[in-house]
Amino acid sequence: MYESWIRIVSFILLSFLALPVESLPKNKGTATTGTTSNTKANAAAAAAASSSGGITKATDGSTILDKTVTINGLSIRYKISAPAKSFTAASGVTGAAATANSTGTAGLNVLLHGDGGQSFFDFPNQAVQNNLMGVVVLAPNKNLFWGGGSGLQRTDGVAHAAAVNSLIQNQLPKDMAFDPGNVFFTGVSGGSLLLSGFFVPAFGAQYKTGVVLNCxxxxxxxxxxxxxxxxxxxxxxxxxxxxxxALLQPAIPKAITAYEKLATTAGMSAAQIGVTQTVDNTPNGGGHCGFDGKGFVTGVQLMSTNYANIMGANATGQVTGIGNVKKTVVGNEALKFTSAT
Known part of the structure; x- marks a missing residue:
């Protein structure tokens, strides 16, 4: 009798293991974020998807350097996409011609991914665009949450923001030549929380460039x-x-109001604020970061592809499928939301 039960249980287990992967339960969507139901397993899987180190080619033919260093006691992994000649000999890139700590002609677009690291591995800003070379940085904690913590509580925000600044100021000049006066930023979900909540307030004034805060x-x-x-x-x-x-619906308008108040306190007129601070939440149907009306990954890529149209010197604000996204925050602080995802 006992052996019969063992055979039955064994058969059930083997049958389950034989099921195709597609039949197993999955989380909804293609991206993970601490502002949703992300799990530690998702973060671990993302981290395992690509090991640190190596030199590969970007979608535009430029070179990608993948490297990990220790900054302020934190392990910081980052990827740089740039022409081979912009790298220094110490980078190990074939064709490197730059001298360490020298100023190059191109700037940077530094992207901080959303919780779970999806955009780090996708590297949506890898193509050199509008004279900006792409950089993505991986959050230095086990869950791949920028600022640590979860939701809107980013308990390690100060330390993470300082590490990003040190990466740009002290480490990247050893790897490549770039224009330190032309360093722009992109945030995605949790990365936007780190940038708006900690990095921009602490270090934004020294860069004097721009930041796109996505979702x-x-x-x-x-x-x-x-x-x-x-x-x-x-x-x-x-x-x-x-x-x-739903968690972000009240947080984003509050942030818009807070930054607008900084400008008003600085004596800027409504017209002047309209040039420096803009907002849009026109897209609908794609959910969190689904700016193309489809989903997270393609939505984030859309904004990266159109970065120059938002942050360029002569930006038109036109984004494919959305229209002009550069609407002044003045009078548009109270964003209208249709539903929560």
């Missing part, structure tokens, strides 16, 4: 350094969707 934003969580300089010299674009995550 996420926080009011400054730290004291704002040189608030007047930040407000007058840093362009900020808030991009969301009408069917944004």
């Amino acid at each position: 996420g934003a926080l009011v400054p969580q730290v004291n704002v350094a040189n608030a007047a300089t930040l407000a007058t010299s840093m362009k900020i674009h808030f991009q969301s969707t009408q069917d944004e995550l």
Whole structure:
């Protein structure tokens, strides 16, 4: 009798294991974020999808360097997409011709991914665009959450923001030649929370460039350094969707209002604010970060592809499938949401 039960149980287990992967339960969507039901298993799987190190080719033919260093006691993995000649000999890139700590002619677009790391592995900004070379940085914690913590509580935000700044100021000049006065930023979901809540308030004034905050934003969580300089010299674009995550629906308008207040306090007129701070949440139907009305990955790629149209010197604001996204935040602080995802 006992042996018969063993045979039955064994048969059931073998039958389950034989099922195709597609038949097993999956999380909805292609991206993971701490503002949704992301699990540690998802983060671990994402991290295992690509090992650190190596030199590969980008979609535009430029070279991608994948490297990990220790900064401020944190293990920071990052990828750079640039012409081979822009790298230094120490990078190991064939055709490297730059000298360490030298100024190059091109700037950077530094992207911080959403929770779980999807956009780090996708590297949506890898093509050199508008004279900006692409950089993506992986969050230095086990869950791949920028700022650590979860949801809107980013408990390691100060440390993570400082590490990103040190990467740009101290490490990247050893790897490549770039223009330090032309370093722009892109946030995706949790990466936008880190940028708006910690990095931009602490370091934005020293860069005097711009940041696109995709599908996420926080009011400054730290004291704002040189608030007047930040407000007058840093362009900020808030991009969301009408069917944004319920958790983020109140947070994004609050962040818009907070940054607009910095500009008002700096003495800027409504017209001036309209140039430096813009917002759009026209897209609907794609959910969190689904700016193309389809989904996370393709939506994030859409914004990366159109980055120059949002942050360029002569940006038109036109994004394929959306229209002009550069609407002034003045009078548009209270975004309208249709449903929660």
